[in-house]
Structure formats: structure tokens, C-alpha cells
Amino acid sequence: NAGVMQNPRHLVRRRGQEARLRCSPMKGHSHVYWYRQLPEEGLKFMVYLQKENIIDESGMPKERFSAEFPKEGPSILRIQQVVRGDSAAYFCASSPSQGRSTEAFFGQGTRLTVV
């Protein structure tokens, strides 16, 4: 059973371009979470999705950022018109269900560099 797969591992974008980060959850997992980690900082929650639904996007910036988890295919975190401050590691996690004992599995992350 493959783990959470994120691609690309490294992404370089020029200011103003779009960045698309993909996350394939573990098989059987229907819950996906996205986090951002700036250098030397902790993980900041961005968004929590289930298939075709955004459950909690309280950590998402109001503009330029969007996320989806379609019925088929990976979850996508999209950043439009990137700026240098978007440079960070973006991690995706998945879990099989929401419950009292929730273990989430994280991917290796996508490191976005905006030049």
C-alpha cells in the first residue's frame, strides 16, 4: 500500500505564474489535509477536504489559493499569481476517517520556490 504521494517534490515558479500541487491519498482514505510550512516554522493548517467537498478552509488565504478533491484523481492545491512569500513546503496528509483516534499519514511534501 503506497503512502501519500505528492508531486512534484520541487517546483520553481516565477512571480505571477500559477502553481499546482498534487496529492494522492493512501488507498481507502477519503480525508485530505493540506499544510504549509515556512522555513524554520511549524506546520500551518490550510484546508481539510473530503471527496468533492471542502470541510474546513479556515487556514486558506482568502485570495489566490484554492483546493479541490474530486471524485476521481488526486487532490489539487492551486496557487494563482504566486509571490515570493508563497515559497514554502506544502504537505498533504490523508486519513481513513474522522474519529476519536485519528492517525494521519503525511506525504513528503512539495517545496515551492518563487523566483
Add this chain to the structure above:
Amino acid sequence: LAKTTQPISMDSYEGQEVNITCSHNNIATNDYITWYQQFPSQGPRFIIQGYKTKVTNEVASLFIPADRKSSTLSLPRVSLSDTAVYYCLVGVYNQGGKLIFGQGTELSVKP
């Protein structure tokens, strides 16, 4: 939401036992206590989870006193490869399913 407080950093030497304590005074009745480990340039990895008393697995032990207002992650005989950031999380269930990470404890193991 239950807030957690951990030491920002700790130093240890190979072979020693390391105990990292997390305070969570506002823990709710239904809250679990979960610890994650993060190596540089990698995603966090689940270590252990507990509700009360003591939990042990192949990696660590988790001690939770009766009042549950704190918990201690115990790493037996650490090695250099245990150098990482350790996060204590509380209240996953009551926070709508999302994991909220605090600042974590940066553990440095020296030879």
C-alpha cells in the same frame, strides 16, 4: 480548543532516555493526545497516541497522568537518528478532524 505548550528545544546524548513533556490544561473529556515526529525536509510521522495512563509501542511510550493536563513522550535510548522536531497534538476529534500543530520541540541528539 486545547492549547499545548512544549519546550522549544532539548539536547540529549546517544543512549540516553529522553522525556518531552507537553502541557494541555484545557484538554476536553473526549480529546486524545497524539505525538508526531518530523525530520528535516520530510512530512510529519505519527508516533503514538493515548487517552489516559500509559501507552507503549515499538518507538516510544506515552505517560498521561490522571488529570490528563499534561503528557510525557518518552524515547528510550535515543540515537542520532532521533534528532527531529516532536509535536504534541490534543483534541483532534473536537477540532473538526483537522490536526493543529503547535511549535513542537526540536530534539538534538549528540554523539
